[in-house]
Amino acid sequence: INHEAYGNAYKWSPRDFELGSALGQGKFGHVHVAREKKTGYLVAIKTLFKSQIERSKCERQVMREIEIQSHLKHPNILRLLTWFHDMRRIYLVVEFAAGGELYKHLTNSPKGRFPEAKAAKYIYQVADAVEYCHQHHVIHRDIKPENILVDFSGDLKLADFGWSVHAPSERRKTMCGTLDYLPPEMIKREVYDVSVDHWCIGVLLYEFLVGKPPFESEGQDKTYARILALDMVYPSYVPEGAKDLISKLLRHSSKERLSLDAVKKHYWVQQFQSNGA
Numbered sequence: 001i002n003h004e005a006y007g008n009a010y011k012w013s014p015r016d017f018e019l020g021s022a023l024g025q026g027k028f029g030h031v032h033v034a035r036e037k038k039t040g041y042l043v044a045i046k047t048l049f050k051s052q053i054e055r056s057k058c059e060r061q062v063m064r065e066i067e068i069q070s071h072l073k074h075p076n077i078l079r080l081l082t083w084f085h086d087m088r089r090i091y092l093v094v095e096f097a098a099g100g101e102l103y104k105h106l107t108n109s110p111k112g113r114f115p116e117a118k119a120a121k122y123i124y125q126v127a128d129a130v131e132y133c134h135q136h137h138v139i140h141r142d143i144k145p146e147n148i149l150v151d152f153s154g155d156l157k158l159a160d161f162g163w164s165v166h167a168p169s170e171r172r173k174t175m176c177g178t179l180d181y182l183p184p185e186m187i188k189r190e191v192y193d194v195s196v197d198h199w200c201i202g203v204l205l206y207e208f209l210v211g212k213p214p215f216e217s218e219g220q221d222k223t224y225a226r227i228l229a230l231d232m233v234y235p236s237y238v239p240e241g242a243k244d245l246i247s248k249l250l251r252h253s254s255k256e257r258l259s260l261d262a263v264k265k266h267y268w269v270q271q272f273q274s275n276g277a
């Protein structure tokens with residue numbers, strides 16, 4: 001039968017794809033590059049094992065990730081193209097980001113940090129993607145280099161919506177992974193809103209330019225103390241404009257943090273926008 005005539009009723013299955021090499025390990029399984037047989041289109045397939053998801057009681061989180069990521073359509077957000085499942089596994093068919101993981105680009109850069117122009121281009125793209133999320137009432141909550149991929153043309157793709165929630169939220173976020181990006185309100189376990197992402201974008205820009213996050217310390221308590229005290233220093237090579245922008249994002253009072261539209265229009269960012277966006 002002509003599947004296309006039935007729109008989305010087409011049932012995707014593993015048989016539609018030629019599995020390629022493993023790209024790495026995701027949270028609940030592995031990720032492969034794959035080629036969709038009819039179109040030759042390269043995709044990434046995240047295979048999640050239902051047993052592992054059930055064991056860690058993350059069904060709701062996985063379904064939320066699928067729900068959220070399938071509705072977000074933005075050039076700097078990794079697209080969830082489709083998904084299907086069999087008895088034992090859930091398969092997420094996601095855009096393949098040929099440039100790989102952003103944190104590897106950062107660590108492999110000379111001096112382990114990005115030049116101004118690249119940092120400004122990247123922070124524009126992240127701000128644009130996160131502004132789009134917020135317009136769709138989604139807080140990402142986990143913006144950091146590890147959760148951002150690079151596509152074939154060197155543009156950023158915000159990924160890993162496993163921790164995103166519909167705004168506003170006070171859902172507990174178990175302290176997994178790095179603490180460096182946690183905003184004060186999350187450390188103090190207060191109710192928080194979309195502006196947690198504004199804080200993270202400030203931390204991200206600092207890390208792009210310096211090569212490490214501003215409050216990095218030995219041990220969780222020291223990191224928390226430095227975040228709550230806004231105890232950070234800028235190396236001399238950080239340009240004034242970037243310091244101005246970061247200082248307007250790393251504010252304790254979430255209401256005082258610069259809007260994402262103002263981030264995109266900030267003079268330090270604008271000077272590098274080639275497309276005059």
Ligand SMILES: CC(C)NC(=O)[C@H]1CCC[C@H]1Nc1nc(Nc2ccc(C(=O)N(C)C3CCN(C)CC3)cc2)ncc1C(F)(F)F
Binds near residue numbers: 149
């Ligand atoms: C945001 C989230 C937290 N991260 C992830 O999900 C990770 C977990 C596994 C991989 C990645 N997930 C994805 N990765 C890509 N592209 C990609 C990744 C890595 C390389 C790379 O450098 N190697 C293979 C190198 C090649 C050279 N050898 C030596 C080392 C690995 C090249 C392309 N596209 C889509 C995805 C996605 F997200 F759709 F799954």
